[in-house]
Amino acid sequence: MMKFACTAVALGVIATASTFTLAEESKLPFPGAVSGNISVVSSYNLRGMTNSPESDTPAIQGGLDYSHDSGFYLGYWFSTLTAAYADFNTSPTYIPKEKKSFENDFYAGYKGKITDDLGYQIGGTIYYYYPGWESTGYETIVGLSYKDFTVTAQTLLNNVTFGNKGDTYFLATYAPKLAGDFTGKVQVAAYYYGDDDEYLAYQAKAGDVTKTDFAFRHATLGVSHPLGETGATWNLDYIFGGYTRDETKQKNKVVLGVGYAF
Incomplete structure (x- = not known):
């Protein structure tokens, strides 16, 4: 029942947002552009973590973004979670x-162009999970893009309850436009x-301690399409699970989402 209620509320918000129309784009009192988004996904599997998702029930997600013509950008993104983050203490007797x-x-960061088709990105992210300062992470991102193809590397700068300093997530994405308004x-x-x-040593019972230096994490095949004339978009992803730091194999999983950008 709670799953249904969560999904219904999120879809209601998206549907309501999609009814708004503007005669013309309002002028900002400062240079640049602001955009936003809101969505609901059937489950939130951070970076392919399908065995222990951040949310194993429908999650509401969204954010706001500011971009400047110079290439500077900043933004905020949120997600509801069902996962619990531990409150850790360095004492060996602490539970x-x-x-x-x-x-x-x-x-925040900067996106620039080398040529019309070749671009680059450099920036950083602060991950803040309330409650629990031990889960607050600082991460850099560098990336290259060529037309519909993008490669990024994101590196943690501190130890947190979900990772270690130096952990680097490499992601290659190809997102081509397909026939019939589909996007792959x-x-x-x-x-x-x-x-x-x-x-992570405090979570040894769960098998979270590092056992490998490098591993395939996940692969994803997906497709998205506008949801009629509503302004919303639906998307369907199939995640091929890889391996976590403790060499645990993640299961394959289907994830469905509906979102609205404004």
């Missing part, structure tokens, strides 16, 4: 206490794992 959390991502998505991802395990 972690799990608390429900909420994801907040704050990011092909992704392949891998992880380089640091081995400090400052916080």
